[in-house]
Amino acid sequence: MTDVARLPRRRDRVARPGTHRALWPLLALAVILIVDGMISPNFFAIRIVEGRLFGNLIDILYRAVPTALVALGMAVVIGSKGVDLSVGSIIAISGAVIAWRIHAGDPHFVILLLALAASVVCGMWNGLLVAGIGIQPIVATLILMVSGRGVGMLINLLYGGTDPSFESALLQGLSTGHLWLIPTRLILGAVLFVALWLVIRRTALGLFIEAVGGNAAAANLAGVNARLVTFAAYVICGLMAGWAGVILTADTHTSDPVSVALYIELDAILAVVIGGGSLAGGRIYLGMTVIGALVIQALTTSILISGLPPEYNLIIKAVVVLFVLVLQSDNARTRIGQIVSGGRR
Amino acid sequence: MNRKYIPLATTIAVFLALFLIGGAMYRNFLSTLVLGNILADNSFIIIAAIGATFVILSGGIDLSIGSMIGFVGVSMAVLDRMGWHPLASAALMLCFGILFGAAQGWIIDFCAIQPFIVTLAGLFLLRGACFMVTVDSVPIRHDFVQFYASLKVHLPGRGVLRSSALVMLASLAVAVVIAHFTRFGSNVYAVGGDRESARLMGVDIRRTTVSVYALGGFYSALAGVVYALYTSSGYPLAGSTLELSAIAAVVLGGTLLSGGVGMVVGTLFGGMILGLISTLIIFNGSLNSAWILISSGVLLFAFIVLHRFLVSSIGLRETQ
Amino acid sequence: MSPETPGQARVEMRAIRKVFPGVRALDDVDLRIFPGEVHALLGENGAGKSTLIKILTGALLRDGGEILLDGRPVDVRSTKEAQGLGISTVFQEVNLIPSMSVTQNLTLGKTGGRFGMISWRRARAEAQAKLSRLGVKIDIDQSLGSYSVAMQQLVAIARALDDETRVLVLDEPTASLDADETAALFGIIRDLKAKGIAIVFITHFLDQVYEISDRISVLRNGLLVGTGPTSEISRQQLIAMMLGRELGEVESAYAAHRKTGEGAEVLTARGLGRRRTLKPFDLTLRAGEAVGLAGLLGSGRTEVAKLLFGAIRSDSGVLSLEAGPVRHASPRRSIVAGMAFCPEDRKAEGLIGELSIRENIVMSMQAKGGWLRKIPRADQERIADEMIRALAIATPDAEKPVSQLSGGNQQKVVLARALASRPRIMLLDEPTRGIDVGAHAEIILLIRRLCDQGLALLVASSELDEVVAASDRVAVMRDREMIGEIASGAVTRDNIIRMIAGKDDGRG
Structure with a gap:
C-alpha cells in the first residue's frame, strides 16, 4: 500500500531542526577560529610536549572545561525556567571542602566524594527554596550567591585557614594531568557530559524538566511532579558546579573562596544562551551549550593571541550577549524588521 | 498598621537591635562617632542601592551598578590627570550614568529581554571599559579632594557627618520626593505592582522603564563619584560585586524583589544594617570577614522568606 | 424612562463584524443600549461577549459595522478615546494595583501638578469625591490589596466613573462576590441607573440577570441570538438561547x-x-x-x-x-x-507549546511509568503516529511543535495524551x-x-x-452545586434546561 500520509523518515526529522539550531553557534565558532588562523599562522598546530598534546585548539578545550560543566548544569536549570546564580559560590564551597579534608588527612577519593556531596547539598538548598517555598529563582539563588563564598572562607577556618594550599595526586591528576597524550580534564569533561546526557535524555527527566519549564501548570495536570522535577534540576546544577570546583581548585592547588570562578555564573548563562537555550525555559540543549562555552573560550583565546589587551574580553563578551539576545527576541526581530521595511506598528 | 509597612518596620527593628547588641558588647559602640563612620563608609553603597530601589520597585534589576562605580572612578581619575576639575568630570560622569541607564532600559523594553541579562551585559561592558581606560590604580590629586574630605558637620557627641554621608542623605531626600511625591514615582510603583494593570490605567510603560533605569544609572554614577572622592583614586577593579551588596541593602530595606512594594527610606536602613554587621565583626577582631558574607546571607534569607509569606498574605499578585 | 419606550439609544452598535485568524468572532451583531437601563449581555465562553465589549471600549478595532453614540457615529480607536467619549469599563479581573493605596489607585495617571509633582492633599480629596459618588466610606490610605475583592471591585467602578460617564460596562462584576456584597453593588448600580447612565452588565448568574437588568441580549458563536426586555424572556427561553440550537x-x-x-x-x-x-x-x-x-458558565462544571x-x-x-x-x-x-483529564483551557493548562506533538502525547504515559523507565524513542514514535492516525490529527509529522497546530488539532493532541496513558x-x-x-x-x-x-x-x-x-x-x-441527575431514559434538551432553570419558570 502506498501511504501518502506516511511520516517522513526519522533521520530527516531529527536533522532539520537540529541543523537550523546548531548553525549559528557553530558558524560563530568557525569564524572565530578562522580569524585566529589568519592572525597566527601556527594557530592550528598541535604538537606533543612531555607526553601530552599542546596547541591552541587543545588549550581552548582545556580552559573551556570548567565553564562548560557549569554551563551544562545551568542549561538544565534554565530549561526548567529557572536560573542559578550561586554556581560560583558552590565552586568556592566544594574547593574549601577539598582543602579542609586534605588537611584533615582523609583519603583523597573520599575527599572527592565529600566535595561533590557538598555541592549537591547546595543544589538541594536552592531547589528547596525554588520548588519548596516557591521563591523566584533569581532571588532564591541570590542568597547562596551572597553567602556561599563566606561559607567557603569559614570552612577554610576549620583548620586554621592560614594555608589553604595542598597537594593531591588524585585531584591534580583529574585537573591538570594527562592520559594517553590527552589532558585528563578533557576526558573527565567528556565522561560527565555523557553521564549528564544519559540522565537527561535516556531517562524521562529531561522531558519532564522541559515540560515544567514550558508550562508548569500543564505539566502538573499531565501527571508530572513539577516540584520534584524542579528540585532535581537544581541538584544537577549543583553537582555539575561541584565538578567544576574540583577541577578549578586542583588546578590552583589551593582553596580561594573569595576570587575563584568569579562571574562564572554569567559565563555559564551566556554559554547556554549562545547555544540557543531560551531564558524563558522549556528546552535543554546540552551539546549546543558546550559549543556556547567553546565560543566564549575561543573568543578569550583569540583576544589573547591577537595581541589586544585582555581587557577587551569583557566588552566583546557583552556585545556578543546583546547581539545574540536581540537576535533571539522575536519582539525585537519583528519590530526591527518593520523599521527596516519602513513600516510602523 | 498598614501591612505593607511590616517589612520597613522589621528593617528598622533589626537595625536598632543590631545597634543595641553592639552597644551591649562593646564600650563606645553606642555613639554618634560609630554611627557617623558607618554612614560615611557605606554612603556609596547606599547611594547605589537607592537607585537600585527604584529599579527593583519597578519590577526590574540592575546588575551594572558595581561596574559603573568602577568605571566612574577610573574615568574621574584619568580626567583628573588630564587636568579636569573633579566637579566637571563628576558632572560628565553623571550624564553618562543617565544615558547608559536609559540605554539599558530602552533595550529591556524594546527587545523584551529580561533586565537581568541586559544589565549583565552592562556589567561586562563597563568593567571592560574600566580596563580600557586604565589598568592601574590612578590617584586623584586635585585640591578639591582635600576640600571634600575636610567638609563635615559635627553631631552631638564626638561624631561627624562627613561629606560622603551628606551627599548620601541629600540624594536620599531627593529620592524620597521622587518616589512619593511625583507622578513618575507613582508610575514606578504601578509598573512594579502590576504591569498590565498599569498599562490599562494609562501608565506609559516604556517611558517609565527607560526613566527608571536612567535614574538607576544616575545613582550608580553618583555612587561612583562619591567612592572616587572618598578614596581619592580610581582603580579598575573597584566596585566588583558591589551590585550584590546594593541589592542586598534594598531587600534588607524591606523592598520586595518582585516589585511594587517597598520604600526608599528603608534602603538607608538596609545599607546601614550591612554596615553595622561588618562594623560589629571588625570590632570583635577575632571573627573572620567570612561572617560578614554569611550573616548578610542569613538576613537576606530571612527577609526573602518573610516577604514571600507577606506577599501571599496580602494577596498580592506575584509577577515573575 | 421605561424599557418599553426606549427613545434615542445611548449607544447603537450596528452590524459589528470582527474576524480573527480562522475564526469569525462577531458576525453582524446589533446592540442598542438606552440611557438609564441595565442591559444584560449573556453568552458562554467564546460567544463573543468580550470581543463586542472590547470593540465598544476601544480595546479592539472592528472589521465592519458602525457605532453611534447618542445618534452620532463615533470611531473608538483606543480605551483613552472611549473614556473621552464617556464610555468606561470595569473588567472582570480587577485591573488595579493591589500593592498601592486606594488613593493612588483612584488617581494614578489622572493627577499631577507642575513638574510632575503630586499633591496628595488634592489627590486624596479627589479620591474621596470619587468614592462618595458611590457612597463608599473606606480608609483611602490603606493598600487596595488589604480590602475584600468586593471593595476592590467598587474602587474599580469608582475609578471608571466620572462626571462625563455616559456608558458603564461591567464585565462579570459579581463573579467573586457573596450575596451581601452583590446586593450592595446592585444598590449602587440602581443609583447610577437613576442618574441616566447606560449600563452594560455581563454576568453568568441568571438570578442576577432577572434581579437587576431591564433588557437582555444573548450572543452565541459570534451571533446575536436574541434580544428583548427581561420581563418578556423566560428562564427556559434564555437558557435555550445560550446553550444552542436543537x-x-x-x-x-x-x-x-x-x-x-x-x-x-x-x-x-x-x-x-x-x-x-x-x-x-x-x-x-x-x-x-x-x-x-451540564450547567451554565460558572456553575462549577470545571x-x-x-x-x-x-x-x-x-x-x-x-x-x-x-x-x-x-x-x-x-x-x-x-x-x-x-484516570485522565483533558482541561478546558488548552493553552494554559493543556499543552506544552514548545514541545513536539510526540512529546506532548507521551507525557502522561511517561509520567505514569516514572522518570527512570523512559519509553524508547521508537515506541514513542509508534504511539504518536498511531494517535495521529487514530484521531486524524492534521500534521506533516509528529515532531512539529504543538503550538503550531490549529485549535481542533491541539484538542486532539490533548485527547491523545490522555488516551495514550491507557x-x-x-x-x-x-x-x-x-x-x-x-x-x-x-x-x-x-x-x-x-x-x-x-x-x-x-x-x-x-x-x-x-x-x-x-x-x-x-x-x-x-451555582456551584450539583442539583440533580437525569437518568438515561430522560436525557433531553428540555429536561436539562428545565432543571437548570430550576425553581420557577422565569418571569415570562
Missing part, C-alpha cells in the same frame, strides 16, 4: 443507544466538595458509560472535574476508585490510578471548545466509541447538544 435527529439517534448503568462502578464521590468552590456532591462513574455534566482529578484539593467527602478510597489526591496519583476513567472538560464543526462531530463520535470500549467518561460541556449527544446520564450544575 438537533432533534442526532439526539434521537443517540438516545436509542443510551445505556442504563449496568457497568461496574469505577469511581464514586460521596459528599466531595470544597469551601467557596463547590458544594459537596455525589457522583458515580461506571465502566462503559458517559456521564454528561471544578467537579478538577476535584475528581485531584487538581483541586477537596476539603470534605470521600473519593473512591476501584482500588479503594483515595487519600491526598494529586494529578499524578490520579493518572497512576488510571486510562479507565476519562474526565473531559469542554472537549470541543473552539474547534470547527467537522472536528466537533469526530470528537463526539470518538467519545461514544471510547465508551463502547469500556471506558468511564465524564463530559463537561457548555453545549447542550453535545451533552445530549455524548452522554448516557447527565448531572446538572447550578
Whole structure:
C-alpha cells in the first residue's frame, strides 16, 4: 500500500531542526577560529610536549572545561525556567571542602566524594527554596550567591585557614594531568557530559524538566511532579558546579573562596544562551551549550593571541550577549524588521 | 498598621537591635562617632542601592551598578590627570550614568529581554571599559579632594557627618520626593505592582522603564563619584560585586524583589544594617570577614522568606 | 424612562463584524443600549461577549459595522478615546494595583501638578469625591490589596466613573462576590441607573440577570441570538438561547443507544466538595458509560472535574476508585490510578507549546511509568503516529511543535495524551471548545466509541447538544452545586434546561 500520509523518515526529522539550531553557534565558532588562523599562522598546530598534546585548539578545550560543566548544569536549570546564580559560590564551597579534608588527612577519593556531596547539598538548598517555598529563582539563588563564598572562607577556618594550599595526586591528576597524550580534564569533561546526557535524555527527566519549564501548570495536570522535577534540576546544577570546583581548585592547588570562578555564573548563562537555550525555559540543549562555552573560550583565546589587551574580553563578551539576545527576541526581530521595511506598528 | 509597612518596620527593628547588641558588647559602640563612620563608609553603597530601589520597585534589576562605580572612578581619575576639575568630570560622569541607564532600559523594553541579562551585559561592558581606560590604580590629586574630605558637620557627641554621608542623605531626600511625591514615582510603583494593570490605567510603560533605569544609572554614577572622592583614586577593579551588596541593602530595606512594594527610606536602613554587621565583626577582631558574607546571607534569607509569606498574605499578585 | 419606550439609544452598535485568524468572532451583531437601563449581555465562553465589549471600549478595532453614540457615529480607536467619549469599563479581573493605596489607585495617571509633582492633599480629596459618588466610606490610605475583592471591585467602578460617564460596562462584576456584597453593588448600580447612565452588565448568574437588568441580549458563536426586555424572556427561553440550537435527529439517534448503568462502578464521590468552590456532591462513574455534566458558565462544571482529578484539593467527602478510597489526591496519583483529564483551557493548562506533538502525547504515559523507565524513542514514535492516525490529527509529522497546530488539532493532541496513558476513567472538560464543526462531530463520535470500549467518561460541556449527544446520564450544575441527575431514559434538551432553570419558570 502506498501511504501518502506516511511520516517522513526519522533521520530527516531529527536533522532539520537540529541543523537550523546548531548553525549559528557553530558558524560563530568557525569564524572565530578562522580569524585566529589568519592572525597566527601556527594557530592550528598541535604538537606533543612531555607526553601530552599542546596547541591552541587543545588549550581552548582545556580552559573551556570548567565553564562548560557549569554551563551544562545551568542549561538544565534554565530549561526548567529557572536560573542559578550561586554556581560560583558552590565552586568556592566544594574547593574549601577539598582543602579542609586534605588537611584533615582523609583519603583523597573520599575527599572527592565529600566535595561533590557538598555541592549537591547546595543544589538541594536552592531547589528547596525554588520548588519548596516557591521563591523566584533569581532571588532564591541570590542568597547562596551572597553567602556561599563566606561559607567557603569559614570552612577554610576549620583548620586554621592560614594555608589553604595542598597537594593531591588524585585531584591534580583529574585537573591538570594527562592520559594517553590527552589532558585528563578533557576526558573527565567528556565522561560527565555523557553521564549528564544519559540522565537527561535516556531517562524521562529531561522531558519532564522541559515540560515544567514550558508550562508548569500543564505539566502538573499531565501527571508530572513539577516540584520534584524542579528540585532535581537544581541538584544537577549543583553537582555539575561541584565538578567544576574540583577541577578549578586542583588546578590552583589551593582553596580561594573569595576570587575563584568569579562571574562564572554569567559565563555559564551566556554559554547556554549562545547555544540557543531560551531564558524563558522549556528546552535543554546540552551539546549546543558546550559549543556556547567553546565560543566564549575561543573568543578569550583569540583576544589573547591577537595581541589586544585582555581587557577587551569583557566588552566583546557583552556585545556578543546583546547581539545574540536581540537576535533571539522575536519582539525585537519583528519590530526591527518593520523599521527596516519602513513600516510602523 | 498598614501591612505593607511590616517589612520597613522589621528593617528598622533589626537595625536598632543590631545597634543595641553592639552597644551591649562593646564600650563606645553606642555613639554618634560609630554611627557617623558607618554612614560615611557605606554612603556609596547606599547611594547605589537607592537607585537600585527604584529599579527593583519597578519590577526590574540592575546588575551594572558595581561596574559603573568602577568605571566612574577610573574615568574621574584619568580626567583628573588630564587636568579636569573633579566637579566637571563628576558632572560628565553623571550624564553618562543617565544615558547608559536609559540605554539599558530602552533595550529591556524594546527587545523584551529580561533586565537581568541586559544589565549583565552592562556589567561586562563597563568593567571592560574600566580596563580600557586604565589598568592601574590612578590617584586623584586635585585640591578639591582635600576640600571634600575636610567638609563635615559635627553631631552631638564626638561624631561627624562627613561629606560622603551628606551627599548620601541629600540624594536620599531627593529620592524620597521622587518616589512619593511625583507622578513618575507613582508610575514606578504601578509598573512594579502590576504591569498590565498599569498599562490599562494609562501608565506609559516604556517611558517609565527607560526613566527608571536612567535614574538607576544616575545613582550608580553618583555612587561612583562619591567612592572616587572618598578614596581619592580610581582603580579598575573597584566596585566588583558591589551590585550584590546594593541589592542586598534594598531587600534588607524591606523592598520586595518582585516589585511594587517597598520604600526608599528603608534602603538607608538596609545599607546601614550591612554596615553595622561588618562594623560589629571588625570590632570583635577575632571573627573572620567570612561572617560578614554569611550573616548578610542569613538576613537576606530571612527577609526573602518573610516577604514571600507577606506577599501571599496580602494577596498580592506575584509577577515573575 | 421605561424599557418599553426606549427613545434615542445611548449607544447603537450596528452590524459589528470582527474576524480573527480562522475564526469569525462577531458576525453582524446589533446592540442598542438606552440611557438609564441595565442591559444584560449573556453568552458562554467564546460567544463573543468580550470581543463586542472590547470593540465598544476601544480595546479592539472592528472589521465592519458602525457605532453611534447618542445618534452620532463615533470611531473608538483606543480605551483613552472611549473614556473621552464617556464610555468606561470595569473588567472582570480587577485591573488595579493591589500593592498601592486606594488613593493612588483612584488617581494614578489622572493627577499631577507642575513638574510632575503630586499633591496628595488634592489627590486624596479627589479620591474621596470619587468614592462618595458611590457612597463608599473606606480608609483611602490603606493598600487596595488589604480590602475584600468586593471593595476592590467598587474602587474599580469608582475609578471608571466620572462626571462625563455616559456608558458603564461591567464585565462579570459579581463573579467573586457573596450575596451581601452583590446586593450592595446592585444598590449602587440602581443609583447610577437613576442618574441616566447606560449600563452594560455581563454576568453568568441568571438570578442576577432577572434581579437587576431591564433588557437582555444573548450572543452565541459570534451571533446575536436574541434580544428583548427581561420581563418578556423566560428562564427556559434564555437558557435555550445560550446553550444552542436543537438537533432533534442526532439526539434521537443517540438516545436509542443510551445505556442504563449496568457497568461496574469505577469511581464514586460521596459528599466531595470544597469551601467557596463547590458544594459537596455525589457522583458515580461506571465502566462503559458517559456521564454528561451540564450547567451554565460558572456553575462549577470545571471544578467537579478538577476535584475528581485531584487538581483541586477537596476539603470534605470521600473519593473512591476501584482500588479503594483515595487519600491526598494529586494529578499524578490520579493518572497512576488510571484516570485522565483533558482541561478546558488548552493553552494554559493543556499543552506544552514548545514541545513536539510526540512529546506532548507521551507525557502522561511517561509520567505514569516514572522518570527512570523512559519509553524508547521508537515506541514513542509508534504511539504518536498511531494517535495521529487514530484521531486524524492534521500534521506533516509528529515532531512539529504543538503550538503550531490549529485549535481542533491541539484538542486532539490533548485527547491523545490522555488516551495514550491507557486510562479507565476519562474526565473531559469542554472537549470541543473552539474547534470547527467537522472536528466537533469526530470528537463526539470518538467519545461514544471510547465508551463502547469500556471506558468511564465524564463530559463537561457548555453545549447542550453535545451533552445530549455524548452522554448516557447527565448531572446538572447550578451555582456551584450539583442539583440533580437525569437518568438515561430522560436525557433531553428540555429536561436539562428545565432543571437548570430550576425553581420557577422565569418571569415570562
